[in-house]
Amino acid sequence: MSHSKDESSGAGNNGENPAHNGDAGTAARRGLSQLRRRLTYGLNVSSGIILAIAIVLVLNAMSFLHLREHYADATAGRPHVLSQQTRGVLGSLENDYQLVALIDPEDRDNHRRLELMGLFDAASERLSVEFIDPASQFEKHRQFERSLFEMFEAAVSPLHQSIEAGMAELEQAVERTPGVIDRLEQIKEDDLFRDEPAREEMTPSREALELREQVRAAIVRLRQLTSGSNSFVETRDDLTEALERPLPRYAELREDLVQHLRRARDEYDSLARQMRRALPRPSRAENAVADNARTLALVAEPIAAALERALSRLERAEPPGSYEQLLGMLAREDVVVLIGADRIRVVPFEPKPDDRDEGRRQSRAERADLQSTDEAHLIGALARLELLENRPMVVFISASGESPFGENPVTSYTNVARRLVSAGFEVQQWIPFVPGPGGEQRMPAPEPRDGQNAVWVLLPDLGGADAEAHMFETRMGDVLDHMRDRLARGDGAMVITRRHEPGVAEQLGDAPSAILRFLEPWGLSPRLQQTIYRERRSQGQAMNESVFIVDRWPVSLPISEAIQAQLARFGMPSPIELTEPDIHGVEHHELARVTGPDLRTDVGLQGQDPARARLDPATERDSYLIAAAAEARNGRVIAVAERFWATDRITTMGRDPGAPAGSESFPANAELFVNSVSWLAGVESLIAPSPMAMAVPRIGPVEDDARRNLRWALGAGLPGLILFAGTMTWWVRRRG
Numbered sequence: 001m002s003h004s005k006d007e008s009s010g011a012g013n014n015g016e017n018p019a020h021n022g023d024a025g026t027a028a029r030r031g032l033s034q035l036r037r038r039l040t041y042g043l044n045v046s047s048g049i050i051l052a053i054a055i056v057l058v059l060n061a062m063s064f065l066h067l068r069e070h071y072a073d074a075t076a077g078r079p080h081v082l083s084q085q086t087r088g089v090l091g092s093l094e095n096d097y098q099l100v101a102l103i104d105p106e107d108r109d110n111h112r113r114l115e116l117m118g119l120f121d122a123a124s125e126r127l128s129v130e131f132i133d134p135a136s137q138f139e140k141h142r143q144f145e146r147s148l149f150e151m152f153e154a155a156v157s158p159l160h161q162s163i164e165a166g167m168a169e170l171e172q173a174v175e176r177t178p179g180v181i182d183r184l185e186q187i188k189e190d191d192l193f194r195d196e197p198a199r200e201e202m203t204p205s206r207e208a209l210e211l212r213e214q215v216r217a218a219i220v221r222l223r224q225l226t227s228g229s230n231s232f233v234e235t236r237d238d239l240t241e242a243l244e245r246p247l248p249r250y251a252e253l254r255e256d257l258v259q260h261l262r263r264a265r266d267e268y269d270s271l272a273r274q275m276r277r278a279l280p281r282p283s284r285a286e287n288a289v290a291d292n293a294r295t296l297a298l299v300a301e302p303i304a305a306a307l308e309r310a311l312s313r314l315e316r317a318e319p320p321g322s323y324e325q326l327l328g329m330l331a332r333e334d335v336v337v338l339i340g341a342d343r344i345r346v347v348p349f350e351p352k353p354d355d356r357d358e359g360r361r362q363s364r365a366e367r368a369d370l371q372s373t374d375e376a377h378l379i380g381a382l383a384r385l386e387l388l389e390n391r392p393m394v395v396f397i398s399a400s401g402e403s404p405f406g407e408n409p410v411t412s413y414t415n416v417a418r419r420l421v422s423a424g425f426e427v428q429q430w431i432p433f434v435p436g437p438g439g440e441q442r443m444p445a446p447e448p449r450d451g452q453n454a455v456w457v458l459l460p461d462l463g464g465a466d467a468e469a470h471m472f473e474t475r476m477g478d479v480l481d482h483m484r485d486r487l488a489r490g491d492g493a494m495v496i497t498r499r500h501e502p503g504v505a506e507q508l509g510d511a512p513s514a515i516l517r518f519l520e521p522w523g524l525s526p527r528l529q530q531t532i533y534r535e536r537r538s539q540g541q542a543m544n545e546s547v548f549i550v551d552r553w554p555v556s557l558p559i560s561e562a563i564q565a566q567l568a569r570f571g572m573p574s575p576i577e578l579t580e581p582d583i584h585g586v587e588h589h590e591l592a593r594v595t596g597p598d599l600r601t602d603v604g605l606q607g608q609d610p611a612r613a614r615l616d617p618a619t620e621r622d623s624y625l626i627a628a629a630a631e632a633r634n635g636r637v638i639a640v641a642e643r644f645w646a647t648d649r650i651t652t653m654g655r656d657p658g659a660p661a662g663s664e665s666f667p668a669n670a671e672l673f674v675n676s677v678s679w680l681a682g683v684e685s686l687i688a689p690s691p692m693a694m695a696v697p698r699i700g701p702v703e704d705d706a707r708r709n710l711r712w713a714l715g716a717g718l719p720g721l722i723l724f725a726g727t728m729t730w731w732v733r734r735r736g
Helices: 002-066 084-091 108-123 138-188 206-226 232-243 250-277 284-316 321-330 360-365 367-386 414-422 466-475 477-488 502-508 514-522 667-681 704-735
Strands: 097-102 127-132 335-339 344-348 393-397 426-430 433-436 439-442 454-458 492-496 524-526 532-538 541-545 547-550 568-571 576-578 587-601 621-632 635-640
Touching: 084 108, 084 367, 097 108, 097 367, 108 127, 108 367, 127 138, 138 206, 138 232, 138 250, 138 284, 138 321, 138 335, 206 232, 206 250, 206 284, 232 250, 250 284, 250 321, 321 335, 321 344, 335 367, 344 367, 367 414, 393 414, 414 426, 414 667, 454 477, 454 667, 477 492, 477 514, 477 635, 492 514, 492 667, 514 524, 514 635, 524 635, 547 587, 568 587, 568 667, 576 621, 587 635, 587 667, 621 667, 635 667
Parallel strands: 097 127, 393 426, 393 454, 454 492, 492 635
Antiparallel strands: 097 335, 335 344, 433 439, 524 576, 532 541, 532 587, 547 568, 587 621, 621 635
16 A cells, blocks of 8 residues: 555656646746847847947048048138138149148147148148147257248348358457557556656656557457457357357347447557557657557558458348348247248238236137138238239229328228238229329329239229319329220229219219210219119108118129128119120129119209108119129229228228227128229139138137036036936836
């Protein structure tokens, strides 16, 4: 029984174990399957992450190699992209140039400048860019200065030789000075000058005593040539060292050496004359002293003559102005040296903002403007180097008798003239009529060089009264004839017109205006007796406005295409009509229009207030053309029917004194003028949005505090946000 029970019991145990083992195996397999799924999922995710990182790295590498020059910059001043004007000039370079920036790369204010240099380097194969820190790279800086000196070596060679010859002559004079002093000592110690003469006839005369005093003084002065704080012997080593520098400061060397030569020459010349005149009738006891004095004069005279020859040669050898200008520019902090095959130009960066000023934040906000100003200076200097052999000439013609570059901002064009000089133009003025003793005198026009393009800008008589406009019109006939002759040779012309008052029209009668006779053959016909107004209601009364802000520009020419979205100001303009030209093949281009509702013109408002006068409803239009261009095979002409638009009063309006260029209220006025001159001169490569135009803020400057907060937000806030989102996702799944 027991046996069977044991068997039965064993059988029962055996019957339970298979079921239990089956459940355990299933659980084990389930756990293994879940682990496998997790591993597979983790591997897939890891592989996806690695693949995504690899793709990002490959895309970054490809973009760096092939697309690093193609990007957008929406920051204020656009410091990370060159202007179209800059790219145009760099793309049109025909010669090779070296650009060497002498700046401290560790200075945080120079970081943007380093980036700007890098953009220049990448934009043109004709440019090689190098950075030198004069403070830390001493030997490299000296080698660079030696290379600059080699370009001026021929020009400074005569002065260098004159300095060396002057130093050698002075050296010889100094070497002979101890012997001269010994001779003077012999005269001073002669028996004639004993305190107790042996005999009565040995008593020195008054002339002999005067000679002794002269000898004593001469000994003191000659010893100062060879000893003392200001002696040549002590400064000779300094002069020699300065002459051996990579870029010797010849003007300072010359001045120092001239002073030493003049001093030595004066001493020996005075000594020779004194000894020659000493004791004209000596007594028997004074014969020896007199003979020694005359012998000493024979020694001093050739020394003085040799010093005089060296001094004259040195005074005639002037240091080259270009070399001295180079030294002066290199002495400034933070400059860029542009080097061509045979030409050099140094461009200083704009002064750094001083954070200690009261307007600290304003200075920081202007850093982007400094960037655009630096770019404008660099590209202007590069353009001048490229055009140096035959730079285009711009002639400002003033019929008022006053200089167009005066101090009165209402009549001065100094601002646009400086912009033209910066762009590489040669700027001249022509005042055809000047008052003289016998009445008004005619002055000749500037004469362009052979092959030099010229642009003639006829300015309105802004200083004269309206009644004098008739005189302006009638006497400008010869000037306009000269402009016609220059246009026939391929030059360009810009005519800025002034409104004709009704009194002027009556004076002219049926005779056409001289300006109209010049422009109408080109199909340009300004209506000089009309002014454009906009009629508006103010306190129930009709008011006329004559100041217009233009921000939309035609795109038929690069002149206006390059100033899109920029603001310009025109006051009291006249309309221009495009008519059938008399010159064959003329093509017209619109440059500027005033647009808007309720535009009308007057038809002579003599004796009325223009702001309240009734305008002619028949002249109502949606827009009026106020600036236009015409081109033909024999020249180009531009007419602008507004007299003040390019004067300093308008082109500098809104810019504080000392503020960087580009901060004007109406930057398009100066841009339109400079672009028009470039087009008339045939240098279209300079016509593009300039660095000044690109300084218009899009995203305001980011201050240091805001930049610091942004870094924390990206460096800590973004990872924290991701961690929080992951934690919340895990917690939700855990609860569900």
